Amino acid sequence: MMHELKDDLQNSGDHPHANYHPHSSGFIGTEVLLVEQEKYVVLDNGIVRVTITKPGGIVTGLKYGGIENLLETHNKETNRGYWDLNWSQKGGKDIFDVISGTRFKIVYKDANRVEVSFFRPYDPKSGTSIPLNIDKRFVLMRGSSGFYSYGIYERPSGWPAFNFNQTRITFKLQKDRFHYMAVADDRQRLMPCPEDLMPDRCQQLAYPEAHVLTNPCEHELCGEVDDKYQYTMDNKDMKVHGWVSANPMVGFWIISPSNEFRNGGPTKQNLTSHVGPTCLAVFQGAHYAGSDLCPSFEEGEPWQKVFGPVFIYLNSAPMGTPCPALWQNAKAQAMTEEMAWPYSWPASPDFPKAAERGTVSGRLLVSDPFQPPYVWGGKYAFLGLAAPGELGSWQTESKGYQFWTQADANGHFCIRSIRAGVYDLYGWVPGVVGDYKFEKGSIHVQPGAVIELGDITYTSPRDGPTLWEIGVPDRTANGFFVPDANPKYVNRLFLNHPQKWRQYGLWERYTDLYPTQDLVYTVGQSDWRTDWFFTHLNRFKPDGSFEPTTWEVRFQIPEVVTGSPYKLRIATAAANGAAIQLFVNKLDYRKPVFDTMQYGRDNAIARHGIHGLYKLWTIDVDPHLLRVGPNSFYLRQRKASGPFTGVMYDYLRLEAPACSPSGPALASS
Helix, strand or coil, X not given: CHHHHHHHHHHHCCCCCCCCCCCCCCCCCCCCEEEECCCEEEEECCCCEEEEECCCCCEEEEEECCECCCECCCCCHHHCEEEEEEEECCCCCCEEEECCCCEEEEEEECCCEEEEEEEECCCCCCCCCCCCEEEEEEEEECCCCEEEEEEEEXXXXXXXXXXXXXXXXXXXXXXXXXXXXXXXXXXXXXXXXXXHHCCCCEEECCCCCEEEECCCCCHHHCCEEEEHHHHCEEHHHCCEEEEEEECCEEEEEEECCCCCCCCCCCCCEECCEECCCEXXXXXXXXXXXXXXHCCEECCCCCEEEEEEEEEEEEEEECCCCCHHHHHHHHHHHHHHHHHXXXXXXXXXXXXXXXXXXXXXXEEEEEECCCCCCCEEECCCCEEEEECCCCCCHHHHCCCCCCEEEECCCCCEEEEEEECCEEEEEEXXXXXXXXXXXXXXXXXXXXXXXEEEEEEEEEEXXXXXXXXXXXXXXXXXXXXXECCCCCHHHECHHHCCCCCHHHCCCHHHHHHHHXXXXXXXXXXXXXXXXXXXXXXXXXXXXXXXXXECEEEEEEEEECCCCCCCCEEEEEEEEEEEEECEEEEECCCXXXXXXXXXXXXXXXXXXXXXXXCCCCEEEEEEECXXXXXXXXXXXXXXXXXXXXXXXXXXXXXXXXXXXXXXXXXXXXXXX
């Protein structure tokens, strides 16, 4: 599709230099020009012209495909294409900052490539200046249908303490042209206009980002819900997203060839594109995790991190070409960029090239003495290197880099392009509960190192044979019962969609389905796919308040084994201000067998997520609390603090003591 589109471009006469393979041995097209004006810098390769303020480094103009400026010209110049961040002093309020440089420099220039720098040093005299030196870079290549940007953030030892909450690149596109948005093969559509979010055209829902359209510019959107959080994505899946203009047919895309610089690892969720039309490259943020993902820098702590490069890719096609064709072309370009990582051309020595990076490989085996075949290859396991820490700490790690890969069907893995440093090896295996961490200590990666670990083993948490289980351990609540949306709050994109959990207002549906009595699940009879609600929520009361809910799991035990505790493992995929209590065969609220206490700030429930931060609870159950025959576990979410308070379960399993006869499990599957 890429070549077909480019052939179409050439035949249409729009871009005579579009036949370019951005990482081939040669360049085709006119040389890259740099025009330095008093207040602007213009980069032009005959295909793309980028206008950037000097010395601020704000992108104000982007000419391509017959459009004089793809960015919204009705916005102020500082609100078109910019790097921004959020930060706070210790104990202070959050500060939003559009990063404007004070020093401009041409870093590299020849006929094939131009790289320019917009540098902002820390100003200790300013009470609103984050204690960081920030160097924003922009790069334009000969023959390239787009440009690159990356940033170098650093602070030497001795600087003040602060909290670093978010940083990203934001582009605001022309609202009269860009109406079609695509973030995935099955998540693309004609979007509302920004005017549709004005008070006279919509009704705000439970929070400022969510609206039901009452009088939209396009009548067919009337009654639909718009919420930017319906278009978020895991880091591991965030390769490309963007917008398409139908007249002329032009696409604007942000391509992320790597996630090594993003915080929170591969399952961290971030915003992509949304009504504006807005297109984001989020490098660091706290969405779907809370303040645990906001790194805190202590007084005097040194730090440096390179964010990016990302590629702002532009494509076009003849009038009438279906919008998904430009998406497919952008996906192909994203694969090209990913194959070229790490790039060889960034001028900053802080971005190591391929020869300066290392490789770690091996095979992950899974060991479980109670699950045949007892030892097996870690099929499609996720393995990653991140800063040394506790089991699972990669989920909240934000200061360093992370390098992840997915193993093959036999557990073989190879993590490539690793920056030199000291890391712990972490991981998890789909279908296996818990977190893995390499038990032989940290791994020291030297420049150019090739490290072969051989066979390594993940011993899955296990104390005895399975009596029953609910769900499949995949670190999400996906697969559990997700109700249909209230017809008043529908986004039609997610009707009959595999991600129907992205619909607005599903937190209200539990009360609709269980208005007075709570969920009861009977092992051996119930099916978790249809009988286990995907989120454990509060019940709405008629007076507008909320009440806790208590779910019951009923099961049979043919023989109670004494001498050792039974083990209940509860893996939660998300939690928001929740506290889960366990009661066994008797609901005595004064004496729970176990209480998680309040935990979690994921907000995945309100943000239409299916997971946040993963946590595994292992609970001892005294066998004297059990009885031969029917038993009940009661799971009570006791915090009745609001509509979004609750947990998403990933997986539950009850294990008998190891000395129990290991007959057929009563697993619900």
